[in-house]
Amino acid sequence: MTDREHELRRQFREESDDMLFSGMEMSEQLKRRIRQEAVGGKAVRKRTLATSWKVGAAGLVAAAMIVVAIPLLDQSSVPAPGNQVAENVPPAQNHGGAAGSDVTQLTTTPLGSIDEAKAAFGEGLRLPTVVPQGYALKEMSAVGMPGQPARDILFTYASGEQTVTFTASRMAPAYPAELFTKTKVGDAEGAIFEQPGMTELFWTADGVHYGVTGPITGEEAMKVSTSAEL
Incomplete structure (x- = not known):
C-alpha cells in the first residue's frame, strides 16, 4: 500500500x-x-x-x-440514584413481563368452555355465537392477576395458518383513531380499520372493551361482533 x-x-x-x-x-x-x-x-x-x-x-x-x-x-458514568444500596435489594423474579410492574404477575389460563370463560371474567361478559366463515374455534384463554377476575378473555379461531382473535378486556385498546372509521356495533359505539386481508374492529359495551382482529372482511367481523351476547 x-x-x-x-x-x-x-x-x-x-x-x-x-x-x-x-x-x-x-x-x-x-x-x-x-x-x-x-x-x-x-x-x-x-x-x-x-x-x-x-x-x-x-x-x-x-x-x-x-x-x-x-x-x-454521555450519562453512562453518572451513578443512578440509589445505586449505593442496590446491592442489598434482592433480584426481582422474572414472570415474563416488565420488572416491578403488575404485568409481571399476569398469568394466562387455558379455558375449556364458554361457562369457564364467563366464570373467569365475571358478570357483564358478552361472547360471540357466530364463528368467522371458514374458521373454527382453536383455543380460549383468560389473562389476569392470580386470585382476581380475569382482565382479558381471548378466543382464537383458526383456518390453516390464519387466525382471527376475539377479545374482551377491562382495559381500553390503544389504536390510532385517525386511521379508523367510526361505526356502530348494535347500539354501541365502535371503530373499524379495514383493508384487503386485514380488519380490526373495536367497540365498548357496558364498560367492557371488545375487539375482532384478523384476515377477514369488515362485514365478517361485524357479524361476529353483533353476535356477542351475555
Whole structure:
C-alpha cells in the first residue's frame, strides 16, 4: 500500500470519527468497537412497506428509542440514584413481563368452555355465537392477576395458518383513531380499520372493551361482533 493510500485512509478515519463521535465523550476502545461494527456490519435490506398501521407505529417507536438512547451515552458514568444500596435489594423474579410492574404477575389460563370463560371474567361478559366463515374455534384463554377476575378473555379461531382473535378486556385498546372509521356495533359505539386481508374492529359495551382482529372482511367481523351476547 502506497503512502498516498495510507494518508487517504487516515483522513477518512479522522473524518469518520468527527461524524460519529462529535459531542460524545467515550473511550478510544469504544470508538474502535463502533468503527469495527460499522465497517463489518451487513447492509440491511429494505423491507416492503407493510399494509398494517401497526408496522408504521412500531417504526416510530423504534426511532424514538434511538433518539432517546443517544444522549444517554454521555450519562453512562453518572451513578443512578440509589445505586449505593442496590446491592442489598434482592433480584426481582422474572414472570415474563416488565420488572416491578403488575404485568409481571399476569398469568394466562387455558379455558375449556364458554361457562369457564364467563366464570373467569365475571358478570357483564358478552361472547360471540357466530364463528368467522371458514374458521373454527382453536383455543380460549383468560389473562389476569392470580386470585382476581380475569382482565382479558381471548378466543382464537383458526383456518390453516390464519387466525382471527376475539377479545374482551377491562382495559381500553390503544389504536390510532385517525386511521379508523367510526361505526356502530348494535347500539354501541365502535371503530373499524379495514383493508384487503386485514380488519380490526373495536367497540365498548357496558364498560367492557371488545375487539375482532384478523384476515377477514369488515362485514365478517361485524357479524361476529353483533353476535356477542351475555
